[in-house]
Structures are given as structure tokens and as C-alpha cells.
Amino acid sequence: xxxxxxxxxxxRRGRNFGVGALLLGFAAIVFGLSVVKITxxxxxxxxxxxxxxxxxxxxxxxxxxxxx
Amino acid sequence: xxxxxLHSTPISGAAAGEPELRDYFALLKPRVMTxxxxxxxxxxxxxPVPVHPFVAAVSILFIAVGGGAAGxxxxxxxxxxxxxxxxxxxxxxxxxxxxxxxxxxxGLALSxxxxxxxxxxxxxxxxxxLAFTIFxxxxxxxMWLKRWTPQNxxxGGAAGxxxxxxxxxxxxxxxxxxPILLFLTVFLWTPPHFWALALFVKSDYADxxxxxxxxxxxxxxxxxxxxxxxxxxxxxxxxxxATPIGGPVYLVSSLALNAAFIRGAWIVSRRSTxxxxxxxxxxxKGLFKLSLYYLFLQFGALLIDxxxxxAGVLPAWxxx
Numbered sequence: 001x002x003x004x005x006x007x008x009x010x011x012r013r014g015r016n017f018g019v020g021a022l023l024l025g026f027a028a029i030v031f032g033l034s035v036v037k038i039t040x041x042x043x044x045x046x047x048x049x050x051x052x053x054x055x056x057x058x059x060x061x062x063x064x065x066x067x068x
Numbered sequence: 069x070x071x072x073x074l075h076s077t078p079i080s081g082a083a084a085g086e087p088e089l090r091d092y093f094a095l096l097k098p099r100v101m102t103x104x105x106x107x108x109x110x111x112x113x114x115x116p117v118p119v120h121p122f123v124a125a126v127s128i129l130f131i132a133v134g135g136g137a138a139g140x141x142x143x144x145x146x147x148x149x150x151x152x153x154x155x156x157x158x159x160x161x162x163x164x165x166x167x168x169x170x171x172x173x174x175g176l177a178l179s180x181x182x183x184x185x186x187x188x189x190x191x192x193x194x195x196x197x198l199a200f201t202i203f204x205x206x207x208x209x210x211m212w213l214k215r216w217t218p219q220n221x222x223x224g225g226a227a228g229x230x231x232x233x234x235x236x237x238x239x240x241x242x243x244x245x246x247p248i249l250l251f252l253t254v255f256l257w258t259p260p261h262f263w264a265l266a267l268f269v270k271s272d273y274a275d276x277x278x279x280x281x282x283x284x285x286x287x288x289x290x291x292x293x294x295x296x297x298x299x300x301x302x303x304x305x306x307x308x309x310a311t312p313i314g315g316p317v318y319l320v321s322s323l324a325l326n327a328a329f330i331r332g333a334w335i336v337s338r339r340s341t342x343x344x345x346x347x348x349x350x351x352x353k354g355l356f357k358l359s360l361y362y363l364f365l366q367f368g369a370l371l372i373d374x375x376x377x378x379a380g381v382l383p384a385w386x387x388x
Contacts, residue, residue, distance in 0.1 A: 011086055018089035029126055033189055036122045 315373025
């Protein structure tokens with residue numbers, strides 16, 4: 001019979017919890033960075049198969065600016 | 069084989085010497101990391117481009133992790149000489165608590181993570197600069213020059229001098245005069261700082277066969293080198309005051325600290341080994357202690373000036 005609890009688990013408990021905390025911290029950092037990067041992009045808008053006159057006007061302005 | 073015998077058998081190599089999390093942390097040279105964190109923070113904060121506080125904190129964290137990775141690679145490569153020196157014999161690898169392969173693996177993994185994460189958090193240039201810094205410390209200094217030339221500390225000092233410039237690049241995406249002067253300040257500060265230490269712990273380096281200047285050229289030559297570097301160091305340190313990141317607090321602090329450092333180095337340079345042994349290396353120990361305050365206070369003064377500038381105090385005084 002194999003016991004789930006081995007003395008190795010007890011010995012390494014502190015280390016395993018530490019690694020777990022580091023991984024959680026890393027996930028929190030990646031999540032936080034994603035939130036900051038996305039919120040700092042400003043309002044974003046793209047074509048989503050619905051007529052958006054403001055997108056067309058912006059494209060026209062850019063064309064005019066490029067001499068097109 | 070019974071269940072009892074199976075579970076009472078210790079796993080090989082995992083007896084009393086089982087590594088704990090703090091042993092892996094010790095591989096990252098936490099004391100060196102504090103210098104890296106502090107100087108990188110100053111480089112990032114004094115840069116003229118505002119950085120989101122979370123991005124700044126993450127950038128500093130991964131610059132520190134990169135510095136730690138370089139430390140782990142250094143401990144992996146230098147385990148043989150670390151075992152011979154009293155100051156380093158209790159490090160995780162020479163003491164047997166962490167295997168050399170684990171130190172190498174941790175160093176490589178953290179190098180990759182820190183470079184990628186700094187690149188993602190700030191910009192690609194900062195990530196590449198950090199990668200170069202790790203390579204410089206782990207390969208050029210540790211593997212190539214440390215055991216080959218008595219100028220090892222001078223070259224190794226460059227690796228420790230990169231973090232403020234990496235912090236600046238993380239904020240701005242490019243280099244300019246200010247981060248180069250910050251680099252030169254730490255770069256020229258490192259040799260007199262370590263040589264002052266080497267003067268009173270020289271027997272350790274001699275035992276390990278590391279060509280420290282005190283071993284190859286003797287203490288008198290080392291003392292002359294210390295005063296020479298202290299004089300040259302004052303040039304970039306004071307020049308920072310004339311750049312846009314300098315301010316009145318930095319100017320006054322830098323004048324006082326450089327005068328004190330040159331005075332301390334001059335006293336050390338005029339002493340013989342007999343003088344030093346007579347008072348148990350009091351002047352050398354004093355200079356080493358002063359060198360720690362020197363760097364901390366100069367960079368701290370830059371932080372104070374940056375705070376005064378952003379609060380509108382310096383412009384109100386007519387100081388741009």
C-alpha cells in the first residue's frame with residue numbers, strides 16, 4: 001500500500017509552500033502588468049462587423065494627413 | 069519489502085543537508101541584490117520619463133532577479149574557490165546544501181525569466197541590456213577574468229555598475245550622458261571599495277589563489293591604486309551635479325562625500341602595512357565603511373533632488 005503522506009512531504013513542506021507562493025506572486029505580477037498595459041492604452045476601437053462612422057472618419061483623416 | 073521498511077528508508081541525499089528555500093535565496097546574493105535594487109531604482113526614478121508605479125516596481129524586481137541569477141551562476145562556477153575562503157565557505161554550493169547543477173539550473177532559469185519579464189514590463193532595450201549585464205558578470209568576469217588578472221575587481225565592477233543604467237533604459241528606452249555618469253560612478257567606486265576590504269582580509273584571497281591586487285602587487289601598490297581611483301571617481305560623481313538630474317542636495321552631498329572619500333583614501337595610501345597592523349587596520353576598515361555610505365548617500369541625494377523637482381520646489385528656486 002502506498003501512503004499519500006511520506007516523510008519526504010513533511011520535510012519539504014516549507015519549500016513546497018514557498019514555491020507555491022512564488023508561483024502565485026508571479027501570476028499576480030503578470031495579471032497586474034496586463035491590467036496596467038491595457039488600461040494605459042487609452043480607448044481602443046476596432047472593426048467588429050458593425051458600422052462605425054467614427055472609424056471611417058478617422059481613416060479618412062489619416063488618408064488626408066498622408067496626402068492620400 | 070514491507071510498507072514500513074519502504075517508508076522508513078531515507079531518500080538518498082536528502083538527510084540533514086536538505087536544502088531549504090533560504091538556501092536557494094542565498095544563491096542570489098541578497099546583499100549584492102540590495103545594491104542592485106537601490107541603484108536601479110535611482111536610475112529609473114531620476115529618468116525624465118514618468119513610469120507607472122506598478123511597471124516601475126516590476127522592472128526593479130526583475131532587474132534584481134537578473135542580478136540574483138548572475139549571482140547564482142557565479143556561485144556555481146566559483147564553488148571550488150569559495151570552499152577555500154572563510155568568508156564564502158558557508159555558501160550553499162561549497163557547503164553541500166545545494167548541488168552545483170541546481171545552482172546552474174536556477175541561474176539559467178532566472179536569467180531567462182528576468183530578461184523576458186523586464187522586456188515585457190518596460191521595453192526590449194532594457195531586457196537586452198539586462199541580458200548583457202548577466203552575461204558580463206557570469207561569463208566575462210566570473211569565468212574569464214576573475215582568476216586571470218589582478219584588475220578583476222575593476223572589470224567585475226562594471227557588472228555591478230550597469231543596474232542604474234538598466235533602470236534608466238527601462239524608463240526611457242535609450243541611453244544618454246546621465247546614465248553613463250551613474251555607471252562611471254559605481255564603476256570607479258567599486259575598486260577602492262573592494263581593495264579597502266582586501267587589505268584587511270587579504271589572506272583569504274591568497275589561499276584561494278585569486279589574483280587580487282593585494283596578492284599580486286602587494287599592499288603598498290594597492291594603497292596607491294585606492295587613492296588614484298578615489299581621485300578619478302570624483303570627476304563623474306561631481307559631473308552628475310551639472311546634468312539635468314543633479315540638484316542642490318546632490319551637489320552639496322557629492323562635494324562633502326568626495327572630499328571625505330579622498331581624505332580617507334589619502335590616509336590609507338600614506339600608511340605602511342606595519343602602521344595598519346598596529347591599529348588593526350582601523351583606517352582601512354573606516355574607508356570600507358565610508359565607501360558604503362558614499363554610494364548610498366550620493367544616490368539617495370539624487371532621489372531627494374528628483375522628489376524636490378517633481379514637487380516643483382527646485383523650479384521655484386530657479387534650479388532646472
